[in-house]
Amino acid sequence: MVELSVIVPLYNEAESLQKLHSWVSRVVSSMGIDWELWFVNDGSTDDSQAVIDSLRQADSHVHTIQFRHNYGKSPALYCGFEAARGNVVITMDADLQDDPDEIPELYRMITEDGYDLVSGWKKHRLDNTLTKNLPSKLYNATARAITGLKLHDMNCGLKAYRADVVKNIEVFGEMHRYIPYLAKNAGFTKITEKVVNHRKREFGSSKFGLNRFVNGYLDLLTLWFLLKFGKQPMHFFGLIGSLMFLFGLGAITVVGVQKIIALHHHEFGMLVADNAYFHLSILAMILGTLLFVTGFLAELIIRNSPERNNYQIVKQG
Numbered sequence: 001m002v003e004l005s006v007i008v009p010l011y012n013e014a015e016s017l018q019k020l021h022s023w024v025s026r027v028v029s030s031m032g033i034d035w036e037l038w039f040v041n042d043g044s045t046d047d048s049q050a051v052i053d054s055l056r057q058a059d060s061h062v063h064t065i066q067f068r069h070n071y072g073k074s075p076a077l078y079c080g081f082e083a084a085r086g087n088v089v090i091t092m093d094a095d096l097q098d099d100p101d102e103i104p105e106l107y108r109m110i111t112e113d114g115y116d117l118v119s120g121w122k123k124h125r126l127d128n129t130l131t132k133n134l135p136s137k138l139y140n141a142t143a144r145a146i147t148g149l150k151l152h153d154m155n156c157g158l159k160a161y162r163a164d165v166v167k168n169i170e171v172f173g174e175m176h177r178y179i180p181y182l183a184k185n186a187g188f189t190k191i192t193e194k195v196v197n198h199r200k201r202e203f204g205s206s207k208f209g210l211n212r213f214v215n216g217y218l219d220l221l222t223l224w225f226l227l228k229f230g231k232q233p234m235h236f237f238g239l240i241g242s243l244m245f246l247f248g249l250g251a252i253t254v255v256g257v258q259k260i261i262a263l264h265h266h267e268f269g270m271l272v273a274d275n276a277y278f279h280l281s282i283l284a285m286i287l288g289t290l291l292f293v294t295g296f297l298a299e300l301i302i303r304n305s306p307e308r309n310n311y312q313i314v315k316q317g
Contacts, residue, residue: 003033004107005086009040009076010094014047021055021062023100031104038063039094040080043070074176081166087111089166093157099197106160106194116165116188119151119180120158120196146224147181151193154180158196164188174219237295241288248284251277 006024010017021037028035039052041064049066056062065079077091088110092098102120109118136153143154155177169182180191229236255278 002036002086004035005084005089007038007080007091008094009073011042012044012046013094014051016096017051027100027103037061038080040076041066042076043067074171077176078171087163089161091159097199098158102196110160116162116190117183118160119193120156121153121193122198123195125198149180233298234295237291241291244284245288248281252281
């Protein structure tokens with residue numbers, strides 16, 4: 001075990017790695033604690049790995065994980081979390097936009113203030129363009145509303161964690177954007193944020209386009225659904241399906257009663273099948289049945305899953 005693990009996921013950032021290593025090394029060495037630095041190379045096609053290997057040979061604190069292909073930031077963080085040995089884990093991006101000088105205070109907030117997770121907040125961004133600022137504000141506002149976490153910058157790469165947090169959450173797909181939400185649902189409730197310095201990118205260009213906001217919303221809805229109904233899907237599909245079926249049944253009953261009344265008064269108008277409400281009622285009943293069956297099948301799958309009783313026990317004795 002070491003006291004601090006710094007994890008840096010990267011993709012094609014060869015130009016910045018030397019400076020980043022020197023900066024992190026200088027800052028953390030001044031703290032007087034045992035530490036390690038993990039570079040997780042997400043399938044870079046430039047000289048990133050060669051730079052990392054040279055740093056690793058010169059500094060025993062440096063370790064590396066190299067992917068054969070570009071899998072994404074979430075798999076990189078997952079593998080970094082698995083490998084980290086520190087009591088405190090700090091993640092940061094490799095593009096030098098995250099300031100290593102923030103590390104001591106982030107570390108202090110975990111070890112002294114007792115937080116489980118501290119998320120950075122780039123309050124004063126230096127890339128404050130319309131295409132980044134407005135979508136980011138809308139994205140974070142939606143994330144706050146759904147997750148209940150009052151964080152202004154959910155996706156900031158600069159974060160600090162207690163070791164228990166990273167060892168008890170699974171970052172998959174593109175869920176790195178919602179690690180605080182994953183931590184909250186794993187039972188880690190002492191989550192806060194810290195205003196951090198944001199620096200201009202010195203080398204290369206951003207690896208993320210505007211599609212990250214669209215994907216971010218879809219991932220947020222997926223994560224919300226899985227965490228809320230993942231172990232009880234019938235509570236979602238069954239409820240909506242039952243309500244839709246009952247609505248359709250009630251509507252078709254009204255249509256049928258209206259036709260019977262019309263026939264009783266010898267009013268031979270259009271056929272029931274010619275009534276648009278009849279078809280809408282049938283559609284509602286069919287969709288309701290399909291949703292109910294979907295929930296039932298999902299419950300059968302969950303009941304037979306080997307992870308159905310995968311609960312996190314904090315203490316037993």
